[in-house]
Amino acid sequence: MSRLLWPATEMRKQMLLSVVLALACLVYSGPAAAQEGHPLKGSWMGTWWPSQIHANEVLVVLNWNGKSITGTLNPGTDNMPIKNATLNPVGWVVRFEADGKDRAGNLVTYVVEGKIENLGLPNRSITGTWKSQKENGPFKISRQ
Amino acid sequence: MRVLVAIVAVAVSLSAPSLAQPPAKPPAAPTPHWPDGRVNLGPVPGGKGHWNSGPGLLSETPIKMAGAFLADPSDVDKAAPFQPWAKALFLYRQATQAKDDPHARCQGPAGPRQFTTPYGLEIVDQPELKRLLILSAGGGHSWRTIHMDGRPHPTGEDVNPTYYGHSVGHWEKETLVIDTVGFNERFWMAGRPVGMVHTDQLHMIERISRPDFNTLRYEATIDDPGAYTRPWTGQAFNIPWTTAESEEFFCTDNNRYGLQHDGSIAK
Numbered sequence: 001m002s003r004l005l006w007p008a009t010e011m012r013k014q015m016l017l018s019v020v021l022a023l024a025c026l027v028y029s030g031p032a033a034a035q036e037g038h039p040l041k042g043s044w045m046g047t048w049w050p051s052q053i054h055a056n057e058v059l060v061v062l063n064w065n066g067k068s069i070t071g072t073l074n075p076g077t078d079n080m081p082i083k084n085a086t087l088n089p090v091g092w093v094v095r096f097e098a099d100g101k102d103r104a105g106n107l108v109t110y111v112v113e114g115k116i117e118n119l120g121l122p123n124r125s126i127t128g129t130w131k132s133q134k135e136n137g138p139f140k141i142s143r144q
Numbered sequence: 145m146r147v148l149v150a151i152v153a154v155a156v157s158l159s160a161p162s163l164a165q166p167p168a169k170p171p172a173a174p175t176p177h178w179p180d181g182r183v184n185l186g187p188v189p190g191g192k193g194h195w196n197s198g199p200g201l202l203s204e205t206p207i208k209m210a211g212a213f214l215a216d217p218s219d220v221d222k223a224a225p226f227q228p229w230a231k232a233l234f235l236y237r238q239a240t241q242a243k244d245d246p247h248a249r250c251q252g253p254a255g256p257r258q259f260t261t262p263y264g265l266e267i268v269d270q271p272e273l274k275r276l277l278i279l280s281a282g283g284g285h286s287w288r289t290i291h292m293d294g295r296p297h298p299t300g301e302d303v304n305p306t307y308y309g310h311s312v313g314h315w316e317k318e319t320l321v322i323d324t325v326g327f328n329e330r331f332w333m334a335g336r337p338v339g340m341v342h343t344d345q346l347h348m349i350e351r352i353s354r355p356d357f358n359t360l361r362y363e364a365t366i367d368d369p370g371a372y373t374r375p376w377t378g379q380a381f382n383i384p385w386t387t388a389e390s391e392e393f394f395c396t397d398n399n400r401y402g403l404q405h406d407g408s409i410a411k
Contacts, residue, residue, distance in 0.1 A: 036330055036331065037344060039229070066369040066370040089232030119236060120243065
């Protein structure tokens, strides 16, 4: 048989192998490039719950301009600018606030406080609590 | 085999004098120049050799060291005018024996660290192209381009943060002055003391001279309002010339595991 014409079973095996290898490459793309500057800078994903107002999942984008920490909580959806953000290097304690609205359009001010864990890793996390005027709960995000 | 890997990894991760070859001490000679009068920062035509790196220290004032670490962490303010978070992060990196050092994972030896990375470097002058190349033999065997054609730095959206950043240079009499911006934040900029912090706001000015044939003099000014309270200049240090040719070394071949500064292996 010509080498250009594989039997159907052989072709299926080759295709299956290709798919497996491609998936393996996608799953293992090596360690993420570290961000070694200000520990808060970057995109963070995680959960804050339970709430009647917001979903359990949360996305936080943080930046450092040399003087202040800025950012957005749930950019593109709730789009809440972060304010009064601080990082205390003693214990690596993070605190920030953000103003949102409930379904009735009333102002909801969130206060998040947590601690950076695994400081030296690119996928470090912040674990702590969140609270608003009516709700509170655990808060955990990891750097992406 | 594991011992061999560890030995090679130590050579990569520590900013110690090169272990690549015994330095061949060349005879004393004056600073070489090109026919147009510029200082020659490499071998003379027909000659060979390279800069053998060395234990250069990036510190604003003299400071007692224990290898890559501060002998006394309370001396931290002698090293640089850190912002509080940057000081705490630097001390964390020191206290954890630099176990997270990207350099030990073959990330680029950028910033002043390029001049202290084991296996040394070469500076190649290409006047016809109006540029200099700084070739790092160690680390990832990478290079950096210094544009000497008077071009400005890119600004705004044109800035593409990289390990080595965007460098432009000019001569001030016998000194090469390199101005660099556009750094990324994926590396630690000094091997000694290891763990010096920077941000992508780093603006670095290097002054490089060759006071005699066998000495390269290096000094870096760090202007990074993201991590420091004011611009500061590290004490100048010397890098010795060796007549041996630089050899090929690829960190990625030999350093599959990050070796921590205490000798244990971090995977």
